[in-house]
Amino acid sequence: VMHLIVNNHYFCFFFFFSFFNRRAHAVTVLLLLTCALVYVTLLEETPQDTAYNTKRGIIASILVFLCFGVTQAKDGPFTRPHPAYWRFWLCVTVVYELFLIFILFQTVHDGRQFMKYIDPKLGVPLPERDYGGNCLMYDPGNASDPFHNIWDKMDGFVPAHFLGWYIKTLMIRDWWMCMIISVMFEFLEYSLEHQLPNFSECWWDHWIMDVLVCNSLGIYCGMKALAWLSMKPYQWQGLWNIPTYKGKIKRIAFQFTPYSWVKFEWKPASNLRRWLAVLGIIFMFLLAELNTFYLKFVLWMPPEHYLVLLRLVFFVNVGGVAMREIYDFMDDPKFHKKLGQQAWLVAAITVTEFLIVLKYDPNTIMLPIPFFIMQCWFLGIFLIFIWTMWRFFIRVTQSLLSLYSDITLRYKETRRRKQEVPSDWERPSGNGSTAAPTGRSKLNGSSETLRYRKS
Template sequence: RMEQLSDMANGQTYTSNGYQDNNNESDRVPELRRISSASNFYDWEAVKNRYKKFHSDPNVNYFWRAHTITCLVLFCATLLYLSVFETSSFDTEYNTKRGLLAVILFFLLYGVIYTPDGPFLRPHPAFWRFILCLSVVYELGLIFLLFQNASDARHMLSYLDPELGKPLPEKDYGGSCLIYDPANTTDPFHNVWDKMDGFVTMHFIGWWLKALILRNYWMCNAISLLFEVLEYSLEHQLPNFSECWWDHWIMDFLLCNGLGIIIGMKTCNYLSLKPYYWTPMWNIPSYSGKLKRMVLQFTPYRWTEFDWSPTKSLKRWLLVLLLIAMFLLAELNTFYLKWVLWLPPPHPLCMARLVFILCMGATAIREIFQYTDDSSCKKFGRQAWLLTAIIVTEALICVKFDWPTVSKPPPTRIIVIWSVIISLTIGWTLWHFCLKQLIFAGQAELKDQQAADAVAAAPKSRTNRRRKDD
C-alpha cells in the first residue's frame, strides 16, 4: 500500500504491465488522498514530490531486514566469550571502562534494531537510527558532566585521551590587520597567508553541507551574517573571536561561507531536478553497473525542497527565528566548549562532534520543516527534540564551568547593535502579522460598507426621481 501510494504520488500507477506514467494531473492527488485515507496513512513527502520522476523496487531484500534473531545470537555469543573464556582482569579502572562501553554498545544495538525509522533512507535507515541512539548517549553524557565541577569534567576527558585536561593557550587571530605590509619585503602579504589555515577549508565545506541541510539561500546567509556579528560581539570573552575586518567579511562571510552556500544551493537544485529510479543490485547485469549502484547508495533516496516561506504565517516565522537562534547557539557552543574543557581545536573529539552535529542536524531540520509545513504533523520530531536538548545542555555546561568569562559585560556599541537588531525584528513581526492585517482589514471593511451603502441608496434615488417626474 505504501509503495502504491509513493508511486501514485510521483505520477506512476502499477498495472499488470508494470509501472505506467499517469499524465492526468487532476486525478493524481485525489486518488492519492483516497489511498491515504483507506490505509490511515498520509505520505506528506510523496505528495510534496508528486511531480518528480521517482521509482523504487517494492521488494524488501536481505540488506533492508532488521535481522533481530541474528543480532541476538551474536550478542549473546559475545557476552559468553567475554564472561567465560576471557581471562578476568583485576584492574578496576580497566573493568569500569569496559563495563561502561559494553552498556553503551548494548543500548546502541537495541536502538538500531528496534527504534522507528527516521525520514532518511540512505545509505541505510539503520545508520540514522544509530545517530538517534548515539544522540541519547551523548545527551546522557552531557547531563552527567553538567553535575560535575569544571576541574573534574576536564579530568574525566583525560580518560579518553591522556593529553587532554591541560590548559591550552588560545590563538589570537587579530594581530596586524594590514593586507599589504610594505615593511616586509620578503612577503608583504604574510598577514593574509597566516590566516589561511585548515579552518578556511573547513568553513567552505561546512557551509556547503549546511546549505544542503537548510536548503534556503535566505536562512543560510542570515545565519552566516549573524554569526560574524556574534564574533564581533563576543571577542571580549574569547580571544579566538578577535579577527581582522577582512578576515570576518572577505575571507569568512564572502569567500568561504558565501561560496559554500552558493555551491551547496546549486547542489540542492541538481538533486531536486534529477530523476530517481532505484533498481536492485542483483537486477543489474554488469559489474560496473553494480559498482555504480553501490556508490549511488550514498546519495539521497529522493529530494524534498524546503520552501520555508517564513512570512507566510506567524507560526512559520517564529519557528524559523527559533531555528536560526538554535543554529547560532550550536555554533557558539563549538568555541565555548573548547575554551571551558581545554580542548585543542585540531583534536579528533572536536572534529567528531562537528560531524555528529551535522548528522543530527540533517535529520532534525528535515523534521522541523515537516512540522512547519505538514498540517497533519502534530508532534515535534524525535531527532529535533534531542538536538534541541543537546544544544541547551552544552550551553549550560559552558555557562556553569566558566561563568566569569560568559558574564563579562559587552561594550556599549555591542549593546546598541543588538538592541537595534532585536527591536527591528520585533517591530517588523508586529507590523507584518498584526498591525498590517488590522489596517488592511479595516480598509477592506470600510470599502465593503461603502459599497453596501451605495447599493442600498440606489433604489431610493430611483424612487425619488420617479416621484419628481410624476
C-alpha cells in the same frame, strides 16, 4: 577508547552485522548478543585492572544500546544509504546527550579532569591562539614575505569553513537563510571578542576570507548541489534488476544520494508561526556555532583535538535529519503533529552545551559587552520587533478594516438599489388612481418584483 573497542570485537561484530544488513533481524541480533555475553561471563578471564574494566563495561553498555537502537528504534525521514545508518546516529545522539548531562552534574574541577579518562592529554589549561594583532594585508616592513599575515591565516580551518558551509547549505536548502547566519556569526565574533581571544580577527579575515571567500563559495557550491539533486532523475530500480555492471556501479553510487527530494520553501513572511520558527532556527544555529568555541575553551580542549572534529561530524549527520523534521513539522502540522525525535534531541543538546559553558566559566560569559555593541544589538532586535508588529498585526488589522469597509459599502449599495425599485402597490394604475393589489400581489408581490428578489 579505540583499544577497548578492538578488545570488544564481538560486540563490534554484532553491531556492524545489524547495521549492514538490509533488514533489522532483531531476533538474530538478540541471540548473537546473548552468546557474546555468555562468552564474556563464562569463558573470558576478567582482568584485575579496575579502571580498565570500568571503561570496558561503559563501552560495552554503549555498544549494546546501539545494537538495540539500530534494530528497534523508529525510522526517520531519511532511508539512504541505509535506515539503520540514521537509527545509529539517533542512538548516538541519545548517548551524547546523556554524556553532557553527566558532565553538567559534576563540579568544574571533576568535569575537566574527567576528560582525562577519554584522553590523558586533556585536563590541562591551554592558551588560545590570537588571530588578531598585525592586520596589514601587505606588510612593507617584511621584504622577504610582505603577505605573511595572509599566509599565517591559511590553516586547516579555511577548508573547514568551506566544507562546513557547503554541508549547512544542504541542510537548510535556502540561500538567504545561509547568508544571514553567515553574516550574523561574524557580528557575534565582533561582539564577543572580549570574551574569547580567538574571536579577535582582522577585518579582512572576517569579511573577505570568511564571508566572501569560504562561506559564500561553500554556499554557492551547496546551492549548485541542491539544484542537481532537484533535477536528478530518481529511479527506484533494485540493484539486482539492473542488467549491466556499469548500471550496478552507478546504482551503488546513487545509494548515497537521497531516495526522493523535497524542496524547502520556508516562506518566513507568510504567517507569524513560520516567522517565529525561522527566527528560532537561526538562533539555534548561531548558539550551536558558539558552543563549538566555548566548549573547548571551558573544557580545555585544543582546537585541533579529535573530539572537536568528532562533534562536528556528529552535527553533520544529525543536523540534516533535524532540519527535515523541523520543516515537516512547520509545513504540514496536521500530519506531523509533534516535533521529530532527532530535532528534539538536537535542540536539547544545544541547550545542554550552553548550560555547561555557563556553569563551568560564568565569569567569561558574564563579562560586560561594550556599550556601543549593546546599542547595535538592541537596535537590531527593536527593528525586528517593529517589523514583526507591522507585518503580522498592524498590516493585518488594516487589511481587516479595509475588508470590513468594503463589505459595509457593498451592503449599503445593495440596500439603496432595493429602495429605488418601487413596489406594486406604489405604482399608479392605468386611470391615474392608486389601485390595490390583488391578494397574491399583497402576499408575494408581482412577478417582476419576484424576479428582482430572486436575482
